[in-house]
Amino acid sequence: MSSYAAPRRDGDFSNDPTHESPYDDSFYGNESEYFESSINLDQNDPYHHDPTHFAHTDAPSETDHLATEFDDEFEDDPYNQRYGDPRYNDPQDPYYDQRSVYSGDQHSQYERQSNNTGGDDNKSVAESQYTYDTAERRDFKYSTANVKRHGWCYKFCCIAIMFLIFFLISTAISMLIQKLLFGGDDEPYAPEIQERDPNATFPRDKSFINQVCSMGTIDIDGGARCREDCLPQFFECCDPFQDFKTFNFTTFMEVTNTTLPPTEISDDEILELREKGCSFGSELRGCMAYAKCQAVTETIDPAPANLPHLCGDFGMELDPDSCEAACRNARCCFNDEGLSCLADNIDICMDYAPCQNLRSTDNMLQTAPESLDQDCFLELPECFEACEKATCCNDPTSRCFQENFMSCMTYAPCNNVTDTNIEVPEIFSLLPIPPAELIYACDEQQTVLEKEDLETCAKYCEQAACCYDLNPQGNCFHDDPLGCLLWHQHCQIETDLMELWWTGQA
Incomplete structure (x- = not known):
C-alpha cells in the first residue's frame, strides 16, 4: 500500500474528534510555517501531484502518518478513487479527460505565486486551501454547456x-366515441334542422312575431314589418266573430230595419284564404302564435315582452302586483267578477293570454310556457311534459274547457304532436245565430221606456241555455264554444247567467 494519500474533497472532519485535521495549528505550527513547508519541501508535501515521487523514496517523511491515517478511507471512497486520486489513471474512464486534478502545471503556478509573495505571513491557511480547491475543480457531470443550441424555427x-399529433389523437377519440354511442356511419351525427312550410298560412314562429310586433319595433318602423307578416291572414282567419258583430245601434228601429249588403271582396289574398277554408279552429296554432299582430289595429298596446315571466309561476309567487299592473289594460279578458270582452276583443285577449293566471277560480289552468310553440315543433320532451297539464281541455265531462277557454288555447301547439288536442268547432255549429234584437234587448245602457215593448234579455238568452247547463251531459260548450262565447257576450248582463258561466253556481 502506498504511503500517499490525497485530500478528501467531500469529507469534512471539522466536527469529528477522532480525526486530526492536517490544517490544525497545533500540528503544523503557525500559518506561515505551514505555508512555506508545503511549497519548499516537495518530498514532505502530501499533496504532490506525482505519485511516483514517493514510490522510490525509502525514507519516510514526517507527514507519512497522515497518509497512513487516511489511506484506507480514501481508497474505499469511490468518488476519490475516480476523481481525487492521481493514481487513478484509467483511460477507459469516459470522464478521464474531463477530470481536473492538481497537476504539475498548477503546482508550478502555485509555487510561482507563493515565491512572488515571498511567503507573506498574511496569507492564511484558508487562502492556500482555496487556491488548491480551485485548481482541483472540475466540470459538472451533467453540464449543458456543450449542448447544441437550436434556433426558433426548430422549436416552432x-x-x-x-x-398536430395531439389534435389528431383527440379527433380520433372523439369520432370513436361518437360512433359507439350514436350509431354507425349510415346514421347522421345530428338531426336535420326543421323548418316550417313557407307556403303555410302562418309560416312564422311565435318568437319571430313577438319581435317584429313588439312595441319597440313598432316605434322604430311604424309597424310596417308587423303589417307585412300579419296581414291579411291574422284578421281574416283568427277573428271568428267578425261576421257576426253588430254595430252600436241606438234605437230599436235601426236594429230591425237595417240590412247589410254582402261585402265585395277584391283582395286576391283574402279570396285565397277563404277558398282554403281558413278559420280560427283550423289555424288555432297559427292564430295563437300571431296573437301580437293585434298591435296593427292600434286599439291597445301590444303585451309586454316579459308578460309570460311576470304572470308565470315564479313571477306570481314573487310579485303578483307586477303581473296585475301589466294586465290592467286588458282586464276584461280575464275578469271573473265583471263583464267579459272576450268575444269582442279575442285578438287582444290572445295577446294578453298570460293574464288568465290572475283569475281566482278553483279549477284554474295555468297558461302554457312561452316556448311551447317551438318545443312542440321540434318535438322536444318539454312539449310533452307541458301538454300533459292541459288534458282536461278535451274532456267533455269536465268544465275545464269552459272555465279555462283562453288558457286552453295557449296549448294549441300540442295538437298533432301529443295526445292533447285542443279542438274548436266552427262557430254556430250547434247554436243559432243571435238575432239583432239581442244587442238592443240586453244593452244595459238603454232606458226602461225603450225596453217596454221588447222581450226581456233573459227571454232571448234562453236559446243559449245549454251553454250554462251544470250537467256535463247537457252542456253544449264543447260542441259550440265560439257560439256560446258570442251569446254570452250579450247575455252576461243577467247576473245569474254570469255566475253560472264562471263558477257553475247560480
Whole structure:
C-alpha cells in the first residue's frame, strides 16, 4: 500500500474528534510555517501531484502518518478513487479527460505565486486551501454547456408537430366515441334542422312575431314589418266573430230595419284564404302564435315582452302586483267578477293570454310556457311534459274547457304532436245565430221606456241555455264554444247567467 494519500474533497472532519485535521495549528505550527513547508519541501508535501515521487523514496517523511491515517478511507471512497486520486489513471474512464486534478502545471503556478509573495505571513491557511480547491475543480457531470443550441424555427416546428399529433389523437377519440354511442356511419351525427312550410298560412314562429310586433319595433318602423307578416291572414282567419258583430245601434228601429249588403271582396289574398277554408279552429296554432299582430289595429298596446315571466309561476309567487299592473289594460279578458270582452276583443285577449293566471277560480289552468310553440315543433320532451297539464281541455265531462277557454288555447301547439288536442268547432255549429234584437234587448245602457215593448234579455238568452247547463251531459260548450262565447257576450248582463258561466253556481 502506498504511503500517499490525497485530500478528501467531500469529507469534512471539522466536527469529528477522532480525526486530526492536517490544517490544525497545533500540528503544523503557525500559518506561515505551514505555508512555506508545503511549497519548499516537495518530498514532505502530501499533496504532490506525482505519485511516483514517493514510490522510490525509502525514507519516510514526517507527514507519512497522515497518509497512513487516511489511506484506507480514501481508497474505499469511490468518488476519490475516480476523481481525487492521481493514481487513478484509467483511460477507459469516459470522464478521464474531463477530470481536473492538481497537476504539475498548477503546482508550478502555485509555487510561482507563493515565491512572488515571498511567503507573506498574511496569507492564511484558508487562502492556500482555496487556491488548491480551485485548481482541483472540475466540470459538472451533467453540464449543458456543450449542448447544441437550436434556433426558433426548430422549436416552432417541434411545437407545431406536437400540437398536430395531439389534435389528431383527440379527433380520433372523439369520432370513436361518437360512433359507439350514436350509431354507425349510415346514421347522421345530428338531426336535420326543421323548418316550417313557407307556403303555410302562418309560416312564422311565435318568437319571430313577438319581435317584429313588439312595441319597440313598432316605434322604430311604424309597424310596417308587423303589417307585412300579419296581414291579411291574422284578421281574416283568427277573428271568428267578425261576421257576426253588430254595430252600436241606438234605437230599436235601426236594429230591425237595417240590412247589410254582402261585402265585395277584391283582395286576391283574402279570396285565397277563404277558398282554403281558413278559420280560427283550423289555424288555432297559427292564430295563437300571431296573437301580437293585434298591435296593427292600434286599439291597445301590444303585451309586454316579459308578460309570460311576470304572470308565470315564479313571477306570481314573487310579485303578483307586477303581473296585475301589466294586465290592467286588458282586464276584461280575464275578469271573473265583471263583464267579459272576450268575444269582442279575442285578438287582444290572445295577446294578453298570460293574464288568465290572475283569475281566482278553483279549477284554474295555468297558461302554457312561452316556448311551447317551438318545443312542440321540434318535438322536444318539454312539449310533452307541458301538454300533459292541459288534458282536461278535451274532456267533455269536465268544465275545464269552459272555465279555462283562453288558457286552453295557449296549448294549441300540442295538437298533432301529443295526445292533447285542443279542438274548436266552427262557430254556430250547434247554436243559432243571435238575432239583432239581442244587442238592443240586453244593452244595459238603454232606458226602461225603450225596453217596454221588447222581450226581456233573459227571454232571448234562453236559446243559449245549454251553454250554462251544470250537467256535463247537457252542456253544449264543447260542441259550440265560439257560439256560446258570442251569446254570452250579450247575455252576461243577467247576473245569474254570469255566475253560472264562471263558477257553475247560480
